[in-house]
Amino acid sequence: MFAQQAIVIKAKNQSLNKIITALRDQYDVKLSFNDDKLASYVIDIDKSFSSIEDALRFLVKGLPLNIEQVNDVFIITSHKANLTGKKYLLSGHVIDGRDYETLPFASIVVASYPLITDQKGNFSYSSTIDSVFNLHLSYLGYYKLDTLVGTNANLTIKLFQNSINIKEVVLSDEQSKKTLDTTYNAGSLKINHTIGQYLPGSSDNSVYNLLRLQPGILAAGEQSNDLIIWGSYRGQTKLSFDGFTVFGLKNFNDNIGAINPLITKDLSIQKGGYGVEQGDRVGGIVNITGVDGSIIKPTLKATVNNLTLNLSASTPLFKNTSLVIAGRQTYYNLYDSYSLAPPPNNNNNATKLIDLTVKPKYDFEDYNLKFSGRSDQGDDYYLSLFTGNDNFTSSYSTNQYNYNINGSNLEKNKQFGGAAFYSKNWANGGISNVTVATSGLNSFFSENVDLKKPQDVSFQKKSAELIRNDIKETSVKFTHKLPATKNSNLLLGFGFINNRTSLKQDSSKIQKLSNLYESNRIYSFIEDAYFISPKFKITPGIRADLDLELQKVYVQPRLASSYEFNPNFKISASWGLYNQFIAYNGVVDDEGNFHYQWTVSDGKNVPVYRSQHWVLGSSFQKNQFWINTDVYLKNTIGITRFVDGRAGRKSIAGDSRAIGIDFLIKKEYKGNMAWISYSLSSTQESFPKKVNKQTIQIYRRAPQDQRHELKFAGVLNLSPFYLSANYVYGSGFPSTNPLDNPNTNQLAYNRFDVAATYRFSRKRYHLETGVSILNLFNTQNIKSSNFERIPTEQNTLNIYSQAVPFTPTLFLKFSL
Template identity: 65%
Template sequence: MFVKLLKLSTKNYHQERLLCNKRCNKNLFSLVIFFFLLLPFNHLFAQQAIVLKVNNQSLNKVITTLIDNYDIKLSFNDDKLSAYTVSINRSFSSAEEALNFLLKGLPFNLEKSNEVFIITSQKAATSNKKFLLTGHVLDGINQESLPFTSIVINGYPLTTDLKGNFSYSAFADSLFKLQVSYLGYYKLDTIVGASSNLTIPLFQNSIKIEEVVLTSRSTDKAANTNYSSGNVKLNRNVGEDLPGSSDNSVYNILRLQPGVLAAGEQANDLIIWGSYRGQTKVSFDGFTIFGLKNFNDNIGAINPLMAKDITVKKGGYGAEQGDRVGGVVDINGMEGSGNAPTLNVGVNNLTINASASTPLFKNTSLVLAARQTYYNLYNSYSASQPSNNRNGVRNLVDLTIKPDYVFKDINLKFSGRSLTGDHYYLSLFSGNDKLDAAYLTTEGRVRVNGSNNEENKQAGGAAFYNKIWKNGSISSVTLASSGLNNNDLSKLNLTQENDGKNIRTVADLTNNTIQEQSLKFTHKLSSTKKYNALTGFGYIQNRTTLLRDSLNIQTTNEENYSNRLFTFLESPYFFTPNFKVIPGIRADFDLGLQKLFIQPRLSASYKFDEQFKMTASWGLYRQFIAYTGETDDEGNYQYRWTVSNGTSIPVYKAQHWVLDAAYERNRFWINTDIYYKYTTGVTRFIQNAQGRRTILGDGRSFGLDILIKKEFKTNYVWMSYSLNNTQERFDKRIKNIVISEYERAPQDQRHELKFAGLINFSSFFLSANYVYGSGFRSTRPTDDPSQNQLAYNRFDTALTYKFNAKKYRLQTGLSILNLFNTQNLKAGNFERIPTEQLQTVNIYSQTVPFTPTIFLNFSL
């Protein structure tokens, strides 16, 4: 065990008090002068004779006795000194003399730094010996592992793994200087000796700490963008204080990040840097979340009470990540308290959310969490004309639908840690939602009667085991399975208003499923000041089905599989502590296509000083499943999951270029990302009166993200701006001439501006955020794609009160979404129904209206 004691001496208290009385009593003047003359010799009077009288006692215990009895500041490796025993009966005039005598003839050196004695191993005797430091970073209160913690060891940066484990080896010295930081926690700066299974506790900046030895008070509260190009690490606790339902605090903070599309309110189908739908992967505890419908962003697919760590990889990510060409959002779940049972309950006027955890056996815990809508999210479903013309909605929409929406989900997780530091968990998830909408209106001479009924069921689970070997290597294995089942029934009946004669009847039933099973093994070598290699391999299977009935006649019955083997390797190389290059390579072998897909990756970072850092990355990426869009003559889109077959649905191929610059000083941050993405293999289906055909194309996206953030005390504010140009190219036949040129993609939005701020007044937290989007193009084929359909504007605000007692915590407040009730268009929820030759009915499923939410959260 590594021992470090720092104590402040108070022996001069009476002398200092005497000095303070100098101005009050002139008779003491001469005594004061005499006191100052003696100061240079004060250590001689203060020095206390050291007496050691022990018989056959271990050296570490003798050293501990010196620390306890003689107020000596000393640092040493307890394990190494315990191997030696001493017998002694004599006195010494100083601590240094006593220590030199005890260490005489032993393979140790005595050094002194800032009044602290340091006992180290003799370098001559250990020059070829490997010193190993392995450890685990966790929350100092609830013992939760802190994944992907940033650690700097002897000046060289590294990152812990999923369970907060790290390993570092050196040959020069057995002492390691550590700087440990995790988003939302106080930083730790300390010195430790070579050790196995070292536990490093960190403490949240939101709790009161009486004393933390050698800990910096510096923290980064909201987000960390300064560790890799295109990557953002988010503090999920900040989302709890932002406006919005507490059932979706994960998305509350995700949508405010630059590059993540907020306009259009796609809470569970994230569009990052102009990617197409389905190209961004969201994973939770190692299994894929394909996403429930979640009609708007009041409820997110991930229960915030289960979310611990959130990492957004917008582009240029490393070789370990595969199967997506757009972006990656990794969310790691809570493990639960291993100390005592806990309870969290959240209630608002939309849903109830609760989680409970308890220790089961030694070093194990069980967590259960569930959510349920107990009040219809939009009251009874209805259809009406737009009631607000503030944003020009009436110019585009004839009918606004408020659907009936029901949602529920449940999480169960069992976690544990062995005595040797191995970690394991079993995480299970199930959720489903149901959306019903109906409408009846008259357009000209046509009566329109329609309905939409949609149900989604999502399930997933993962088993994980993590092993730390004696040589410092860290291995992990993950077995995961997940799937989504979507049922969609659309009915439409068009009749003549005057005589009721039927014009057209539609009754389409669609069932689309996607499943994924995977096995993944990773192995990370012990880090050194030059290398930090990570390798892995595994297997992935995807299965999709598509069934379609039209007027009770089956039109489609498809089932497709994709089986793949993969392997990857990446090894960061440090030219200097400030200059790092990470070459990597990933290979996927599709067993069905019998084809190998090689994907090289490369990134580099250079730290100019403590304030300024630049990173760059490049890579090739592949994706073997697609969320393909099907459009009709009116520009209505429907999306279905399918497996790439290499021909009509090609395997996506993308190339990413990312350049990042980050500046930080005095808790002020400026971060800039410049990116370019090019993707081939984009598939689209055209369904019209002539039948169904497939078109293939490519897309490109380039732009700029800027994030400016300032934190001061317990308050923070940030502003972000995204400039994006997303284009696509499909062959078009116009007058028997094939034209192939780029035009705006449906998800293209040129400008998006976001603002968020939180002010803390004692126990009250006032927050607000605003999002402006310049708007999307119209998807109607006859419309000009260069024109924006409608700009997006939404302002939210919230006031929260927090009360912390000794045994419980209480949080309550009011949150208002869309304070000014601006009506915006929701991407993918806009339908055009042709009624006569030159007339259509534009039906619009409402985005978030003016939504006040009163909430109460209680935790034990």
């Protein structure tokens, strides 16, 4: 019976487990206990108590049992260890409750201990004291779920999207994280990519639209082909899709992303200080998981905009298997001719930007195919294939300083990739994964410039440059994770990686370079997430890479820790050493023009990158309000730069240091959301320089250095209408001209975008349509990767490609 101020328990010759269960059900108290163990104790009681804790402690008084409270959960354990050695195993996978898509990297709390599912949504937990487990599950864009489950070796847990009204499921918490989650570890972000479809931008580039608005990821300069994270150089951030590396297509002018949004399921970012499973990079890690497809019924999604046509279809094949096919194609010339004018507020007096008219032509296509399934024993498998091509040509002409300048550029890129994956769930709760992957990028670039003087018909200067650069990666990776316990969560793995690069460069029909490099490496790693308490976790780990060509072992220890002060506030820190064996090296000429080329590190002309990361983070969240801070320090040695001069090419090696702090404030309220982020950073580099016959190294600003970047994004939910806007400000990059003052910035970056979306849903189909306006105020910005200088007899002419101008985009999306 229940009293206003007292808890009354009446029982005669009743087992303790039944009494505890009755208390749990009647008073809605969270309990964790061994049901079989408590059933062996018979209790007679007729007593009232002032609190649940007093009642529980009285019930176990005199018995070989302990009561421990962790957060709001009471845990009943035995005084003595389990002498029989019996283990209670809980394993399973988390899926979407509607189409049965697996949910990778979902958050699970088992008996107050936090876990993360693997890329196929699998998890495993082992206990010697509990046979009933309290589970708390959450996944971005889905309703949270609290439940109690018993021992189970192949449990299926369904979560439901927050946009779907499910009456038959009882949800303990109707709130859900919609946009992003920063509570994993320092420097980590997990993003709900579906929010990107409501933000301004092309529907073909919603993934990058969302990435560029996150703190620490450079948005100014619009370098969508390379994510610059925490001061990293181009090529130092790894983008992977379904287990294979994506080296990147041109994606000129920000309109088409390298990954098709229609087949994107999960998006996670590790800006630095990540664990030992990730290798071969000294910058950030962006991991994208593709959809598996529905095993219930065929589905179709189609998007058309003023740029491309995008189709994605899936269908069940055999039992618990599905096939996904997707493709994108431009259906007319993407860009019209446009005129570029010098920015009126350019403060860099040493360089003058000129007017020119660019006539571009662009073609793009890519295709994805994925077959996936799950066996009756809970084993997962898939085969994911990808190919893409883009061709970009442009010509320009201008008259400046009594010169006629005519130029043309041609760039062709072909990206391909594939991965075969198999996951084995063992009877003891262990999970083994093996991935075989290959990917590559073939790039061709040509540039022609014709310089004439109308007053002097005898003067003519021509230059022609041809560059072919290919990179390929083949890898095998094996990982095994033991079932998590309240003390540890052990992960180990090993693998093999092969990289090949080739480079051919001709200048004015004279071959300047022809190189072929290869690297073979064997690696292994181990780490253990050790729980000192449910609130305090330490994760030591170590990774070792053996370069077979260099005959050298690269040891990379890493350490991470986190402490949860309360359910709302958490701090985390990480440290580690990192190596990278391929490089996207900068090639600079006498005028300061930059080009980039993939090369395998040979340990001599191109050293192996070595970097040290220090990261400290904090996160606060309450009532759908988030504040997140990351502080980082990165030192990297082995930065290679090629210098092309009149005497030929030479290579120089230097180092870099980056320090900064990211702030993020986010609020969600009744379907509306907004966030603001600010990054304060400094990235410097040092290369040897001869002064008075002495070689010195002085730190100066790196090309990607930008002191301030401010971002805002917001979505207003007026269902079925959605209004959104975002703004990015960047304080500007230093000039790369050797004659300019390195402390003077180029043009600051300002861009304001707006969008409106309308959604129409019926039982069998869904429609979405919308309009975006990029750069609403037509602010002139420089696209940093397309800046070029042309020397004349007396002057240097500076030509640049404008970043996104005032650009309206329309889209229509249809899905079954």
